[in-house]
Amino acid sequence: MSWFYALFGQIIFFLKPVIHLLYPDLCIHCKRELTAKSPYLCYTCLMDLELIKWQRKQTYNQVFQAIQSTSVVQICALYRFRDSAPIQTLLHELKYRHNSRLGAYFGTVLGLQFQEENATVFAQALIPVPIHPRKRFDRGYNQSELIANGVSRIICVPVKTNLIKKAFNTKTQTKLSKKGRAQNIRGSFRISDDIVNYQSVAIVDDVITTGATINAICEALLEKNANLQITIFSLALAQSV
Ligand SMILES: [Zn+2]
Secondary structure (H helix, E strand, C coil), X not given: CHXXXXXXXXXXXXXXXXXXXXXXXXXXXXXXXXXXXXXXXXXXXXXXXXXXXXXXXXXXXXXXXHHCCCCEEEEEEEEEECCCCHHHHHHHHXXXXXXXXXXXXXXXXHHHHHHHCCCCCCCCCEEECCCCHHHHHHHCCCHHHHHHXXXXXXXXXXXXXXXXXXXXXXCCCCCCCHHHHHHHHCCCEEECHHHHHCCEEEEEEEEECXXXXXXXXXXXXXXXXXXXEEEEEEEEEECCC
């Protein structure tokens, strides 16, 4: 059957320009036609993504305050979240419109950014923020896991999905207040006993909004392994953090 796949590949290769002409790839945000160099967002929208500069002490302190846990040793978030901006579309496409390829792509960008800042990785495993199995079944994937796979490709730390499980299918967080989010999520994670074999892990999320999810996970992890050092990776970070 390998000849069949080879032939199929050849046909697709030659048909690609025609397909592109009939159905051009469009920017996920503004719907303008894309060039080959930027696969998901056009140049203008790409430029609109606000890279977070971690050198700015103010941002750093702000997030550390929200995260609370003294066991968090490093945080790396890629873009500033803004309503109605390309970053919101990007996250929405990834989470609700089955555009799963965005996860690995921007996960890789996050890994590269981390590397560029010459940061040393203090993590033996990348742990994607888990979603309930029911939600995963409906969506077909966990977006944080896709991002983690992209980061892993660059920093060469394995992704472990068996260390944290989501025990309850909590209500969606988007419409809740800061206090409501914390109450909603607290105690909804189950940690594997294997966590005692780790000294350091990294949690990977798609967006940090109030820090409630990350705080709840840190709390649950440290309950089982008080000496754990935690790094956080996130594709986006809201101003409200
Ligand atoms: Zn655009």
